[in-house]
Amino acid sequence: MCKFGAVENNVQITNSIAEGFSQITDMHPVPVDPDRLIAIAQKWGTPTYIYLEKLIRERCRKLINLFPDLPVSWLYAIKANDNPHLMDIIADEGLGFDTVSYEEVLLCRKIGAEPHHIFYTENNMTDAEMKGAVEQQVILNIGSLSRLEAFCDTFPGSSCSIRIKPDIGDGHHAKVDTGNEDSKFGIRLDQLSEAIAYAEKNRVAIKGIHAHIGSGIREPENLLYEINVLLDLARLFNDLEFINFGGGIPIPYRSDEPDFDLNRFAELASGRLKTFIGEEGRPIRFLFEPGRWIVGPAGILLTQINTVKDQGRKTFLGTDTGFNHLLRPALYDAYHGVVNISAPSDAETRVYDVAGNICESGDILATDREMSESKTGDYLAILDAGAYGMTMASLYNRRALPAEILITGKGFHKAIRQRKTPEQTVDEFLQDTGYSQKK
Ligand SMILES: Cc1ncc(COP(=O)(O)O)c(C=O)c1O
Structure with missing residues (x-):
């Protein structure tokens, strides 16, 4: 046994038995x-x-095919697992990347992801990180009014996305509930008109709105509620090109726990998204950014x-x-x-x-x-x-x-x-x- 042994790649284990869930x-x-x-x-x-790898690919394909007749794209939240070999597999299946730090942005860039496939949700970002993100030309998603103001002052005439605190949260534990009223994440609903006015004054186009209510969502209704909140808010944003509904799709950890019914969720969400598209009349794309469910x-x-x-x-x-x-x-x-x-x-x-x-x-x-x-x-x-x-x-x-x-x-x-x-x-x-x- 090589407890601390050298790494040897591509070794096939000869006594392996077929993979499967039968055991x-x-x-x-x-x-x-x-x-x-x-x-x-x-x-x-x-x-x-x-x-x-096989299971990761299967799960990516399941997501990609979930909304066949809607303009939905999927980002993989690399905070769940940022091993670059896994990221390559997931990118190969057609997903972009969701990142939450400048370092994660750099990682995506260094493994060859195109800037427009990288979504960067900042969290108490520094000025240097903001400039770095703009230089990298990734999609910058700004999560506070003061940071949005700093962005508008520094980069007038540019564009960004904003993270909104939807005042609805969920998650497998209170520590991963990110959308509730007391959450540190996102711009308050009652600050949105101020945010929009500041952006307009500086000719900054808010091209995207985003929320993420938590990780390991327990009640699909909460995610559907958040979707409704963002769809309702969309009309406030003249330059809107996309809405990102975040991640949080749960997995069962206990053998007797029911699996999240993705198909049912997609069915319910599709109805709302289709109605929205019908009423909107402008081409708006939808994004989701799960991590856990994929890997x-x-x-x-x-x-x-x-x-x-x-x-x-x-x-x-x-x-x-x-x-x-x-x-x-x-x-x-x-x-x-x-x-x-x-x-x-x-x-x-x-x-x-x-x-x-x-x-x-x-x-x-x-x-x-x-x-x-x-x-x-x-x-x-x-x-x-x-x-x-x-x-x-x-x-x-x-x-x-x-x-x-x-x-x-x-x-x-x-x-x-x-x-x-x-x-x-x-x-x-x-x-x-x-x-x-x-x-
Ligand atoms: C902003 C953001 N997006 C996406 C995710 C991914 O969540 P999950 O792995 O539960 O899908 C997280 C994780 O908490 C997150 O903070």
């Missing part, structure tokens, strides 16, 4: 044959994120059990990963299915907590889970980890980041991020701090 272990369907995951773990080591189910975090620890009331499976690699359980109390892929399918079950190796008592990845009887050395697959996994990872406790492996559409395994050794991780840190190593 049910511990109640959670694993989207790859467990034998194949174990082969990857043995070859590349753990912790490792694994992504499935979430297509990612697995593979980890190994280092310790099985009976603490009296609880038995912990101690792993070689933690909230430094998958923050969602610690930050949002989020649930991820965890499957012991080493255990035989007819194994006895026991109740465990799955713990990380970070020195914090909050470093628990799963609580009170009935799982196959587990032992040191077994591999666990943490499911639905493709979104907000690696992008939220940190070097806390000075631990190295996971490797990332893509199972390509042709069935090859490709390393798309190399694991650093502990020595490399520490050396890079010392180098970044400008500290001269003593040993």
Whole structure:
């Protein structure tokens, strides 16, 4: 096993079995044959994120075909997962990119995305970032009145989009509800006339309006409500070319959770969009910018059990990963299915907590889970980890980041991020701090 081994690209695992959703272990369907995951773990080591190209492509196509007779385009919110190899796949399927920082803008540009395919929703942007975005010629979406004024003063005669606070929010957790009345995001509804007047005075064309109500929306009605809010506001904007309804399409994390009914949502939304187009008489495009829905189910975090620890009331499976690699359980109390892929399918079950190796008592990845009887050395697959996994990872406790492996559409395994050794991780840190190593 090459725990810290070299990366080797395009190696086909010979004992792989056909991919599919048929494997049910511990109640959670694993989207790859467990034998194949174990082969990857043995070859590349753990912790490792694994992504499935085929599934990402299928999901992109589902979205692209969702509104066949409407001018709808899709942007992928790269904050969910910005591995450039995944971004290439998604761009190849015809999606543009939604970005939320100047660094994300640069990343998109450097992987070859055209400026008009990059939507940049700023958030407390600096003047330098604003100038950078204008130089990059991306679509700049401005989220506060004061920033819009600064933009108009600096770039009179230009154009932009604005983010509106629709006063309706949703999300899988209060921390990701972005549209409610108290949200820090977007321009207030009662400030819109002032915003429009300021833009007009400076001949700035507001070509787009945008809102994003939250991530992991629980009630489709809230998204439909937001769509209505933006459609109603559209008439205020003379130069309008597009309306961006944001992202937030949820995925089920629990095996008994119903999936978001995309087709039903599209049906309801289509009716409203078609009526709007009929009434408007000007060519206005519609955008959505999901992240999680595209990559979430297509990612697995593979980890190994280092310790099985009976603490009296609880038995912990101690792993070689933690909230430094998958923050969602610690930050949002989020649930991820965890499957012991080493255990035989007819194994006895026991109740465990799955713990990380970070020195914090909050470093628990799963609580009170009935799982196959587990032992040191077994591999666990943490499911639905493709979104907000690696992008939220940190070097806390000075631990190295996971490797990332893509199972390509042709069935090859490709390393798309190399694991650093502990020595490399520490050396890079010392180098970044400008500290001269003593040993
Ligand atoms: C502005 C914006 N757009 C899009 C997204 C993507 O959300 P999701 O991954 O839930 O689709 C987010 C995430 O919170 C966001 O902040």
